[in-house]
Amino acid sequence: MSLFGTIQQSANALQVNQLGLHVTGNNIANANTPGYIRQELLQSTVAGVRIGGVILGYGVRAAGVVQKLDNFVVERLRETSSSLASAEAQVEANSQIEAFFNELSDTGFNSRLADFSNAIQDVLNQPGNDSIRRLVIERGKTLTSELRSMRGRLDNLATAVDSEISSSVGEINRLTNRIAELNTRIVELEGGRLGTSDAVGLRDERLSVLSDLAKLIDIRAVEQESGSVTVFVGGEYLVADGIKRDVAYGLTSDGEESYPEVRLADTDSPLQISAGRLHGLYTMRRETSQRLISDLDQYANDIITQFNQIHSQGQGISGFSEVTGTFASDDPTAPLDLAGLAAEIKNGSFEVLVRDKNTGLTTTQNIRIQLTGGVNDTSLEDVKNALDAISGLSATITAEGKLRISADTTRLEFAFQNDHSNFLAAAGINTFFVGDSAANIAINDVVANDPQKFAASLSGISTDTQNALRLAAAFDEPLEGLGDRSFKQAFEDIVIRTSQDINVQAGLADGLRNFYNTLEAQHLAASGVNLDEEAVKMIFYQRAFQASSKLIQTTSEMLEVLVNL
Numbered sequence: 001m002s003l004f005g006t007i008q009q010s011a012n013a014l015q016v017n018q019l020g021l022h023v024t025g026n027n028i029a030n031a032n033t034p035g036y037i038r039q040e041l042l043q044s045t046v047a048g049v050r051i052g053g054v055i056l057g058y059g060v061r062a063a064g065v066v067q068k069l070d071n072f073v074v075e076r077l078r079e080t081s082s083s084l085a086s087a088e089a090q091v092e093a094n095s096q097i098e099a100f101f102n103e104l105s106d107t108g109f110n111s112r113l114a115d116f117s118n119a120i121q122d123v124l125n126q127p128g129n130d131s132i133r134r135l136v137i138e139r140g141k142t143l144t145s146e147l148r149s150m151r152g153r154l155d156n157l158a159t160a161v162d163s164e165i166s167s168s169v170g171e172i173n174r175l176t177n178r179i180a181e182l183n184t185r186i187v188e189l190e191g192g193r194l195g196t197s198d199a200v201g202l203r204d205e206r207l208s209v210l211s212d213l214a215k216l217i218d219i220r221a222v223e224q225e226s227g228s229v230t231v232f233v234g235g236e237y238l239v240a241d242g243i244k245r246d247v248a249y250g251l252t253s254d255g256e257e258s259y260p261e262v263r264l265a266d267t268d269s270p271l272q273i274s275a276g277r278l279h280g281l282y283t284m285r286r287e288t289s290q291r292l293i294s295d296l297d298q299y300a301n302d303i304i305t306q307f308n309q310i311h312s313q314g315q316g317i318s319g320f321s322e323v324t325g326t327f328a329s330d331d332p333t334a335p336l337d338l339a340g341l342a343a344e345i346k347n348g349s350f351e352v353l354v355r356d357k358n359t360g361l362t363t364t365q366n367i368r369i370q371l372t373g374g375v376n377d378t379s380l381e382d383v384k385n386a387l388d389a390i391s392g393l394s395a396t397i398t399a400e401g402k403l404r405i406s407a408d409t410t411r412l413e414f415a416f417q418n419d420h421s422n423f424l425a426a427a428g429i430n431t432f433f434v435g436d437s438a439a440n441i442a443i444n445d446v447v448a449n450d451p452q453k454f455a456a457s458l459s460g461i462s463t464d465t466q467n468a469l470r471l472a473a474a475f476d477e478p479l480e481g482l483g484d485r486s487f488k489q490a491f492e493d494i495v496i497r498t499s500q501d502i503n504v505q506a507g508l509a510d511g512l513r514n515f516y517n518t519l520e521a522q523h524l525a526a527s528g529v530n531l532d533e534e535a536v537k538m539i540f541y542q543r544a545f546q547a548s549s550k551l552i553q554t555t556s557e558m559l560e561v562l563v564n565l
Contacts (some may be wrong), residue, residue: 002043003195003555003558003562004559005049005058005115006551006555006556007552007556007559008059009046009052009058009059009349010059010303010446010549010552010555011061011548012046012059012061013059013325013544013545013548013551014545014548014549014552015062016041016043016060016061016062017541017542017544017545017548018545019041019062020043020063020236020537020540020541020544021063021538021541021545022192022364022543023039023040023041023077024534024538024541025485025536025538026039026536027039027529028047028529028531028534028538030529030532031473031529031531032355034202034208035205035207035208035211035525036204036527036529037067037068037069037200037203037204037207037250038066038067038068038070038528039065039066039198039200039310040061040065040066040067040068041062041064042063042064042065042196042554043061043063043156044060044061044063045058045059045060046058046059046060046061047432052213057118057463058540059275059291061385061482063196064196064197064198065200066196066197066198066200066301067198067200067203067204067267067527068526069526069527070522070523070526070527073151073519073523074478075209075477076519077211077222077296077516077519077520077523078210078211078214078219079214079218079275080215080322080512080515080516081211081214081215081216081516082109082215082217082218082219082220082275082279082511083274083275083512084233084512084513084516085214085215085216085276085277085280085491085511086275086276086279086280086283087280087505087508087509088277088280088509089246089277089279089280089284089471090280090282090284090505090509091505091506093157093161093284093288093289094501094502094505094506096153096157096286097157097288097292097498097502098499100150100153100154100157100371100501101150103493103500109146109150109491110148110398110488110491112139112143112146113143113475113487113491114475114488115139115143115486116136116139116141116142116475117470117472117475117476118139119132119136119138119139119144120472121136121472122135122136123136123454124327124456124468124469124472126466127317127456127457127462127464127468128462128532130452130494131289131396131469133317133451133452133454133456134451134552135449136446136451136454137443138410139304140432140433140443141442141448143170143445144435144441144442144443145297147299147300147441148438148439148440150296150438151293151296151297151300151438152438152439154289154292154293154296154327155187155293155439157289158285158289158290159295161281161285161289162285164281164440165249165251165260165261165262165278165282165285166260166280166480167391167475168173168216168277168278169247169248169249169262170217171216172213172238172247172262173246173384175209175212175213175216175243176213176231176239176245176247178209179206179209179210179239179244179245180239180241180242180243180244181214181242182205182206183206183228183229183239183241183242184205184211184241184242184331185199185202185226185295186199186202186206186227186228187204187226187228187241187242188426190227191264200225203359207227210229210231213231213444213497214274214276215273215277216276216277216278217233217262217273217275217276217278217279218230218233218273218276218279219231219233219238220233224241226241228240228241228242228554230317231393231505233272233273233456234271234272235272236264236271236272242550243336244391245264245265245296246264246265246266247262247263247264247265247271248262248263248264248265248272249261249262249263249266250262250263250268251394252270254286257284257290257357258287259282259286260370261282262278263518264525267404270282273319274461276420276432278532281541283358288501292494293438293500295494295497296435296438296494297439299439299490299491299494300435300436300438301436301437301440302482302487302490303434303441303487304342304435304436304441305342305343305481305509306433306436306479306482306487307373307433307471307487308343308425308428308432308433308475308479309343309419309422309466309481310471310474311430311431311455311467311471312416312417312419312424312425312429312430312431312455312475313416313417313418313433313455313456313458313467313469313470314430314455314456314457314458314466314467314468315353315392315415315416315417315455315461315462315463316415316452316453316455316456316461316462317336317452317457317461317462318413318452318453318461318462319353319355319413319414319415319461320405320407320411320446320545321407321412321413321417322401322404322405322406322452323404323405323429323430323446324398324402324404324405325402325403325404325408325427325428325429325516326402326404326428326429326434326444327341327426327427328398328401328402329339329341329397329401329402329403329427330401330545331383331385331401332379332380332381332397333379333380334376334378334379335371335378336369336377336378336379336383336423336426337371337377337380339379339380339425341380341426341427342425342426342427342436343369343422343425343426344370344422344429345369345370345421345422345423346371346420346421346422347368347369347370347421348369348419348420348421348423348426349367349368349419349420349421350367350369350416350417350418350419350420350421351364351366351416351417351418351419351421352364352365352367352387352390352393352414352415352416353414353415353416353417353460353461354390354391354392354393354407354412354413355412355413355414355415355461356412357411357412357413358411362369362461364389366550367383367386367387367423368386369383369421369423371421374514377486380397380401380403380427381397382394382401383403383423384396387403389403391409392407392408392409393405393406393408393412393414394407394408394413395404398482401430402427403427403438404430405429409504413461415430415461416429417458417460419437421520429446430455431444431453432444432447432454453503456471458470460484473486474489475484475487475488481491493554514526557563
């Protein structure tokens with residue numbers, strides 16, 4: 001090798017060390033840049049030359065600049081981030097649900113139940129006090145208002161989740177569009193991977209965008225030989241090279257309920273996702289939120305049904321001059337168990353008390369309800385006719401299908417007792433509550449407008465408080481219609497089950513978060529910038545640069561001596 005060759009060899013070394021310092025400087029400059037992947041200069045020896053019988057090396061060359069990346073860890077990190085995002089979305093919603101129940105404060109629903117029960121207990125001591133009876137009505141209104149409020153908050157949560165699902169469509173389209181653009185630019189810059197260098201800045205950005213997309217939906221990213229990535233969701237692709245597929249917002253039905261979902265715009269098929277924030281929102285909307293709404297509606301319906309069944313057996317301080325059922329029949333001529341009334345009606349009977357207010361004389365009439373599955377089963381029309389046949393009473397069916405009963409003269413009043421058929425509660429006659437769910441539960445206007453209609457008595461109009469005792473006991477004693485649970489226990493079951501689900505989900509999120517942090521530490525160990533290591537490399541490149549410079553100087557001096565000979 002000539003002296004000129006040595007100078008050229010050293011000049012190449014200078015250039016390589018210069019590039020090494022540039023890469024090191026770039027790493028140091030981006031040490032705190034989120035998503036930055038550490039870069040490394042690849043070096044290789046230049047092919048040797050033969051001089052006589054000797055083959056000598058010809059120096060070093062820069063082969064390329066690449067990212068230091070553990071693809072396996074990156075893929076696991078992406079998968080875990082999807083699962084964590086799903087769990088955290090559910091935890092966020094669950095924290096709101098916990099606040100809805102608010103059972104640890106003195107304004108929780110169980111406190112409302114206790115206040116209502118205590119007000120009924122007070123009636124036992126002073127049954128003729130209108131103020132105490134009015135308190136029962138007011139506490140009942142507070143109870144129903146709290147149920148409606150909880151139901152409204154759950155509805156608002158569902159609406160907020162629906163809105164976020166809708167907005168996720170635009171975010172998914174934005175991210176997939178950016179991935180497609182980066183694919184094109186990376187392929188162009190890298191020349192379809194014909195070279196050995198990575199389009200490092202663009203690849204950093206693409207990796208960050210893929211990470212953001214994985215937090216929304218679980219994806220699988222497969223890098224192609226050209227350097228582009230193909231993004232799959234389930235068995236469908238979202239991005240291939242520079243092509244991306246849009247997603248759109250849609251609705252899907254499950255029974256009577258409709259739920260939002262994200263679909264592929266070109267095929268109208270739903271995205272098959274199993275993780276990501278969108279999956280967490282789906283789970284929250286379709287399972288947790290809807291289950292709680294159903295549980296709360298069922299609980300409200302149970303209170304309405306069971307409390308009304310007890311209340312309809314009793315009598316108030318005064319009887320009725322007129323009363324209209326709050327529940328309508330779909331078909332007044334159909335058997336009562338097929339007429340669409342609010343509660344189950346059984347084969348049995350109930351009694352009607354007709355009292356002369358002037359003389360105090362009371363007559364009792366028995367109304368038979370026959371439901372045996374035969375052709376002579378009792379219809380609402382039959383009940384109306386039987387009531388109309390009672391001396392002093394008139395009965396009609398309104399255009400809405402509700403039973404109306406009225407006294408023929410102002411000196412008569414009527415009441416009810418011993419309903420073994422559950423007809424009165426099903427038709428909404430002599431009941432305390434109206435509605436059929438937590439969304440519409442309320443106090444019957446008949447009782448709300450006249451506290452004397454609160455049915456505290458069991459053996460006649462204004463005679464005792466035995467029915468009030470049964471009503472008060474329902475809050476703490478098991479009821480057959482509630483699966484041998486009290487009103488209080490039935491609500492506590494909802495709270496306990498919800499709390500258990502929330503705690504399990506929170507534990508799952510914590511476990512995923514810890515695992516994610518472990519993977520992130522592994523990723524940073526491989527791809528993060530260590531300033532100490534970069535400082536060592538900087539000194540190494542500096543010393544190599546100085547040595548190459550010294551070699552050029554020495555060779556130049558030798559060449560000058562040779563020229564001067």
